[in-house]
Amino acid sequence: MNVWTLALLLAAQDRPAAPPVSPEVHADRKVTFRLRAPQAQKVVLNGEWGGGPREMAKDDQGVWSITVGPLEPDLWGYNFTQDGVVLTDPLNSALKPMRSPRTSVVEVPGEPPRLHEFQNVPHGTVRLHDYESTALGRRRPLRVYTPPGYDRDPNVRYPVLYLFHGSGDTEATWTAFGRAHLIADNLIAQGKAKPMILVMPDGHAVVGPEAREKNVPGFLKDLLDDVLPFVEKNYRTQADREHRGIVGLSMGGGQSLTGGLTHLETFAWVGGFSSAIRDPETTVAAALADPAATNARLKLLWFACGKDDRLVEGGKELSEALKKRGIKHEFRITDGNHSWPVWRKYLGEFLPLLFVEP
Amino acid sequence: MNVWTLALLLAAQDRPAAPPVSPEVHADRKVTFRLRAPQAQKVVLNGEWGGGPREMAKDDQGVWSITVGPLEPDLWGYNFTQDGVVLTDPLNSALKPMRSPRTSVVEVPGEPPRLHEFQNVPHGTVRLHDYESTALGRRRPLRVYTPPGYDRDPNVRYPVLYLFHGSGDTEATWTAFGRAHLIADNLIAQGKAKPMILVMPDGHAVVGPEAREKNVPGFLKDLLDDVLPFVEKNYRTQADREHRGIVGLSMGGGQSLTGGLTHLETFAWVGGFSSAIRDPETTVAAALADPAATNARLKLLWFACGKDDRLVEGGKELSEALKKRGIKHEFRITDGNHSWPVWRKYLGEFLPLLFVEP
Numbered sequence: 001m002n003v004w005t006l007a008l009l010l011a012a013q014d015r016p017a018a019p020p021v022s023p024e025v026h027a028d029r030k031v032t033f034r035l036r037a038p039q040a041q042k043v044v045l046n047g048e049w050g051g052g053p054r055e056m057a058k059d060d061q062g063v064w065s066i067t068v069g070p071l072e073p074d075l076w077g078y079n080f081t082q083d084g085v086v087l088t089d090p091l092n093s094a095l096k097p098m099r100s101p102r103t104s105v106v107e108v109p110g111e112p113p114r115l116h117e118f119q120n121v122p123h124g125t126v127r128l129h130d131y132e133s134t135a136l137g138r139r140r141p142l143r144v145y146t147p148p149g150y151d152r153d154p155n156v157r158y159p160v161l162y163l164f165h166g167s168g169d170t171e172a173t174w175t176a177f178g179r180a181h182l183i184a185d186n187l188i189a190q191g192k193a194k195p196m197i198l199v200m201p202d203g204h205a206v207v208g209p210e211a212r213e214k215n216v217p218g219f220l221k222d223l224l225d226d227v228l229p230f231v232e233k234n235y236r237t238q239a240d241r242e243h244r245g246i247v248g249l250s251m252g253g254g255q256s257l258t259g260g261l262t263h264l265e266t267f268a269w270v271g272g273f274s275s276a277i278r279d280p281e282t283t284v285a286a287a288l289a290d291p292a293a294t295n296a297r298l299k300l301l302w303f304a305c306g307k308d309d310r311l312v313e314g315g316k317e318l319s320e321a322l323k324k325r326g327i328k329h330e331f332r333i334t335d336g337n338h339s340w341p342v343w344r345k346y347l348g349e350f351l352p353l354l355f356v357e358p
Numbered sequence: 359m360n361v362w363t364l365a366l367l368l369a370a371q372d373r374p375a376a377p378p379v380s381p382e383v384h385a386d387r388k389v390t391f392r393l394r395a396p397q398a399q400k401v402v403l404n405g406e407w408g409g410g411p412r413e414m415a416k417d418d419q420g421v422w423s424i425t426v427g428p429l430e431p432d433l434w435g436y437n438f439t440q441d442g443v444v445l446t447d448p449l450n451s452a453l454k455p456m457r458s459p460r461t462s463v464v465e466v467p468g469e470p471p472r473l474h475e476f477q478n479v480p481h482g483t484v485r486l487h488d489y490e491s492t493a494l495g496r497r498r499p500l501r502v503y504t505p506p507g508y509d510r511d512p513n514v515r516y517p518v519l520y521l522f523h524g525s526g527d528t529e530a531t532w533t534a535f536g537r538a539h540l541i542a543d544n545l546i547a548q549g550k551a552k553p554m555i556l557v558m559p560d561g562h563a564v565v566g567p568e569a570r571e572k573n574v575p576g577f578l579k580d581l582l583d584d585v586l587p588f589v590e591k592n593y594r595t596q597a598d599r600e601h602r603g604i605v606g607l608s609m610g611g612g613q614s615l616t617g618g619l620t621h622l623e624t625f626a627w628v629g630g631f632s633s634a635i636r637d638p639e640t641t642v643a644a645a646l647a648d649p650a651a652t653n654a655r656l657k658l659l660w661f662a663c664g665k666d667d668r669l670v671e672g673g674k675e676l677s678e679a680l681k682k683r684g685i686k687h688e689f690r691i692t693d694g695n696h697s698w699p700v701w702r703k704y705l706g707e708f709l710p711l712l713f714v715e716p
Contacts, residue, residue, distance in 0.1 A: 087446075099451050100448050101446060118497060129481070
């Protein structure tokens with residue numbers, strides 16, 4: 001037995017009979033957070049629900065706690081700052097998948113349940129893959145959602161939405177934190193969205209100092225050369241442009257709008273959520289050059305941004321460039337900021353628009 | 359934009375041109391770990407490879423670092439202690455799935471690649487599910503591995519191994535950290551294991567003070583009432599006892615040996631890795647009562663434990679109880695302690711024994 005194992009076993013034995021619970025979600029949607037830290041001088045709770053950091057209080061067992069809320073029914077990220085050190089909640093197995101992991105997750109259920117919640121409906125499956133990217137010369141992860149019933153009838157083929165995450169995220173974030181699979185399950189059960197496959201690749205094709213210039217082109221090359229062929233080989237897809245959509249959030253929205261509008265031979269349904277899109281006259285010049293051809297090929301161009309999100313300016317700029325050429329699109333400026341509650345709602349609005357004639 | 363988002367954006371902008379990389383695995387299998395913590399007084403590295411905590415050194419940019427190794431080719435858990443606070447590596451997206459998450463993961467590749475590494479062979483798929491447990495009255499997560507080619511021929515049915523994790527783990531740990539799916543891929547490609555389905559449920563059926571008495575029976579009721587029917591409804595299984603195996607590690611080894619040996623009507627292939635099994639005269643009394651019937655029904659009973667693992671005593675006790683009745687089994691005492699390098703090896707030895715006549 002090594003020192004590490006021994007330390008864990010001793011820690012487990014020393015654990016008191018009733019270890020603290022964190023987070024504890026109460027019926028009134030207030031939430032109590034707890035951290036055992038007898039030696040700490042100061043512990044602060046940081047939460048995505050806004051209002052800034054909150055100091056926690058220590059009891060005589062050395063457990064720090066605070067109760068906040070009621071919080072809106074949603075998934076919220078949070079962490080602690082213990083004496084200046086940021087840490088996730090050691091009592092909570094739910095972590096937000098991130099490039100720089102630092103966020104625990106609490107889910108506050110709604111009554112009735114919200115669109116992103118697990119409900120008593122038929123469920124699809126999230127599937128994990130790794131593939132060798134010829135475009136990037138390395139192995140890459142990939143998540144694929146198949147809709148309910150996918151395994152039942154080997155003759156049915158499905159349309160595909162390529163769904164991209166933001167710069168802080170990984171290929172796991174759209175399911176683990178965004179709940180894209182449950183949003184799709186619920187919309188399909190309600191008859192509001194077509195059964196479809198969701199493909200969630202890793203958005204970080206080029207990292208480090210070169211990322212700013214090279215990530216979007218590297219990502220799109222990998223998408224077209226490797227991800228699409230992998231998906232179309234391994235899944236029963238409707239493999240034509242009229243059954244392919246492309247959308248993403250933030251960095252991924254820049255990727256989806258750029259990739260979609262410059263590859264209308266591949267994608268007919270294009271979207272962007274709170275998109276990091278700059279200089280549309282250059283980045284989507286191909287689509288702007290021939291408005292009639294672009295309008296003829298686009299089944300949908302839909303993008304949205306929260307009014308409190310500084311990226312709303314990029315959306316306005318793109319919308320203006322499209323308007324000037326008479327290219328059909330919908331640009332929605334909504335309530336909200338640059339955050340997942342907004343993106344879950346956008347996905348709930350976007351999926352029903354796909355693969356249907358208006 | 360809320361305060362949280364603003365803080366993240368500002369943090370991103372303040373990032374220097376070349377942020378530190380951690381962990382950095384060198385060609386000689388030494389590994390450098392780094393943590394940016396300009397305000398810290400002391401930072402320590404804790405690693406599962408043994409040798410105890412190691413103090414890190416700070417450079418003039420406020421980045422703490424240390425180089426260790428060479429390490430054996432394997433996956434290793436580690437974390438930092440910054441001024442007394444344990445934290446995962448904020449520069450590393452790879453975390454070990456745990457009930458109490460506190461461990462980052464570094465993979466040290468082998469040359470040639472080890473059995474648990476991604477190799478250029480056909481790959482299966484890991485699938486994520488949630489199901490409503492009637493036995494436990496709540497929703498539970500489940501992971502299922504399907505072997506390469508599963509989606510190709512809808513007429514082929516597969517044997518199933520039920521594979522359980524340890525007390526610190528979650529349903530994700532056998533794949534994310536144990537690499538069960540890659541071990542299976544590689545053994546199948548080498549012709550050393552039959553193509554099979556692996557089913558990885560959540561081992562924590564009852565938590566809190568009642569867990570010690572009630573977790574194993576609650577887990578086995580959920581397994582038999584809910585998990586098996588879910589798997590046999592949703593996957594193309596060979597749904598008879600001669601095509602069902604059951605194995606687990608530590609707490610999961612107690613569950614698999616107890617569950618297997620008391621449910622030979624359901625499982626013919628039984629195993630346990632470093633199993634938390636106590637008092638076999640009581641826990642597996644059903645199998646001991648009629649040795650001839652047990653021998654007739656058991657296709658395999660294989661369990662193993664490291665000689666440096668204190669749970670080896672439970673294994674010896676079980677082996678003695680079986681020997682006394684002439685019940686066929688293999689009990690292996692191997693090198694190693696209570697740790698994942700041992701369990702990855704055991705899985706590599708166990709899978710080839712399954713679903714084949716000796």
